[in-house]
Amino acid sequence: MTNLNAQLEGWLSQAQSTAGPARAIIAPHAGYTYCGACAAHAYKQVDPSITRRVFILGPSHHVPLSRCALSPAEVYRTPLYDLRIDQKVYADLWKTGMFERMTLQTDEDEHSIEMHLPYTAKAMESYKEEFSIVPVLVGALSESKEQEYGKLLSKYLADPSNLFIISSDFCHWGQRFRYTYYDENQGEIYRSIEHLDKMGMGIIEQLDPVSFSNYLKKYHNTICGRHPIGVLLNAVAELKKNGLDMNFSFLNYAQSSQCRNWSDSSVSYAAGALVVH
Numbered sequence: 001m002t003n004l005n006a007q008l009e010g011w012l013s014q015a016q017s018t019a020g021p022a023r024a025i026i027a028p029h030a031g032y033t034y035c036g037a038c039a040a041h042a043y044k045q046v047d048p049s050i051t052r053r054v055f056i057l058g059p060s061h062h063v064p065l066s067r068c069a070l071s072p073a074e075v076y077r078t079p080l081y082d083l084r085i086d087q088k089v090y091a092d093l094w095k096t097g098m099f100e101r102m103t104l105q106t107d108e109d110e111h112s113i114e115m116h117l118p119y120t121a122k123a124m125e126s127y128k129e130e131f132s133i134v135p136v137l138v139g140a141l142s143e144s145k146e147q148e149y150g151k152l153l154s155k156y157l158a159d160p161s162n163l164f165i166i167s168s169d170f171c172h173w174g175q176r177f178r179y180t181y182y183d184e185n186q187g188e189i190y191r192s193i194e195h196l197d198k199m200g201m202g203i204i205e206q207l208d209p210v211s212f213s214n215y216l217k218k219y220h221n222t223i224c225g226r227h228p229i230g231v232l233l234n235a236v237a238e239l240k241k242n243g244l245d246m247n248f249s250f251l252n253y254a255q256s257s258q259c260r261n262w263s264d265s266s267v268s269y270a271a272g273a274l275v276v277h
Contacts, residue, residue: 004032004079004080004118005079005080005122007032007036008036008040008118008119008122009122011036011037011039011040012040012043012044012122012123014037014040015040015041015043015044015251015252016041016044016251017044017045018045018251019045019249019251019272019273019275020044020045020046020047020273020275021045021046021047021050021275022042022045022046022047022163022273022274022275023157023160023162023163023164023246023274023275023276024157024163024164024165024166024232024248024273024274025042025043025045025046025163025164025165025166025271025272025273025274026042026166026168026204026225026229026232026250026270026271026272026273027039027042027043027116027119027165027166027167027168027271028115028167028168028169028170028269028270028271029058029111029112029113029114029115029116029167029168029169029225030115030169030256030267030269031115032115034256034267034269035169035254035256035269037254038252038253038254038269038270038271039119039269039271040271041251041252041271042251042252042271042272042273043119043120043122043123045251045273045275046123046124046163048123048124048125048126048127048131049126049127050160050161051124051127051131051161051162051163052130052131052132052161052162053086053089053131053132053133053134053156053159053161053162053163054120054124054131054132054133054134054162054163054164054165055133055134055135055136055153055156055162055163055164055165056113056116056117056120056133056134056135056136056165056167057136057138057164057165057166057167057225057228057231057232058110058112058113058116058135058136058137058138058167058225058228059112059137059138059167059168059224059225059226059227059228060106060110060112060137060138060139060140061110061111061112061224062106062109062110063102063106064139064140065100065102065137065138065139065140066139066140066141066145067098067099067100067139067141067145068098068099068100068136068137068138068139068141068149069099069100069101069102069106069136069137069139070090070093070094070099070100070101070102070135070136070137071085071101071102071107071135071137072101072102072103072104072107073085073104073107074087076117076133076135078117078118078121079118080118080121080122080125081121081128083117083120083121083132083133084132084133085132085133085134085135086132086133086134089132089134089156090134093134093136093152096152098148098149098152099136102137106137107137110137112137112167112224112225113135113137113167115167116165116167117133120133120165134156138225138227138228138231139227140227141227141230141231143209143213143230146209146227146230146231146233146234147209147234149231149234149235150209150230150231150232150233150234150235150236150237150238151234151235151238153231153235154234154235154236154238154239157232157235157236157239158239158242158244160276164232164235164274166225166228166229166232167225167228168223168224168225168226168228168229168270169223169224169225169267169268169269170197170200170201170221170223170253170267170268170269170270171193171196171197171221171222171223171266171267171268172222172224172265172266172267172268173189173193173222173259173265173266173267173268174259174264174265174266175262175263175265176265177222177265179220179221179222180262181196181219181220181221183195183196188258188259188260189259189260189261189264190255190258190259190260190266193255193259193266193268194253194255194268196219196221197221197253197268197270198253199215199219200212200215200216200219200221200223201250201253201270201272203215204229204233204248204250204272205247205248205249205250205272207233207236207237207240207246207247207248208233208237209230209233209234209237212226212229212230212233213230232274236248236274244276245276245277246274246275246276246277247274247275247277248272248273248274248275249272249273249275250270250271250272251271251272251273252269252270252271252272253268253269253270253271254268254269254270255267255268255269256268256269
């Protein structure tokens with residue numbers, strides 16, 4: 001516990017708060033040894049004094065899910081302190097008929113939301129009694145479903161007291177991920193991966209869900225949180241129609257290792273923040 005606390009503090013102290021207060025962040029969900037430092041760049045943009053509700057949208061890694069699902073739990077334990085799930089928002093979401101319940105087993109097996117809980121607790125520590133969380137497991141949504149969920153969640157994104165955490169790693173490269181795209185013009189394999197990721201990150205920064213879908217169709221980049229990202233981009237597109245001015249910027253990029261050979265593998269991580277002006 002003290003170890004984790006010290007680690008999180010260390011990473012956050014190394015990051016700059018340049019793009020806050022964030023209304024939404026994209027941050028990775030791998031083991032902290034791999035991506036803790038990267039994630040700090042996103043969490044550093046969070047302003048706990050205005051945040052009263054934290055939505056955490058994570059992709060489903062273990063169960064086939066074609067919609068979005070809500071947790072059966074009321075409280076999530078973290079080594080720092082317990083996080084309370086917002087039952088009122090859950091009831092409102094449930095009423096739409098667009099959500100299913102995940103089983104406790106699914107919830108416990110899934111790391112895409114879990115890995116954000118200690119960081120959320122740390123970032124919100126100074127107001128720990130004054131906020132609740134809204135975890136949402138996002139399935140393999142079609143583009144039209146991403147649009148529907150984006151529309152639904154846009155009213156929550158419009159509220160400055162809400163923060164959205166979008167859980168995603170970037171390229172999973174190597175034979176074990178069955179993804180070995182390589183553009184030799186970029187040089188070494190890891191440079192090609194970085195180029196591919198940064199192309200995708202640039203498209204996310206344009207906040208255009210259609211361009212992001214087209215990029216995924218063209219390159220099939222193995223961005224595991226592509227559906228949560230798609231939902232966010234659609235929510236943003238909805239708010240832009242209503243004249244809200246927003247921008248998204250990526251603040252950090254990292255790879256678990258540098259691939260040079262076909263036998264190598266790596267996972268990429270990116271951290272960024274959405275700011276509403």
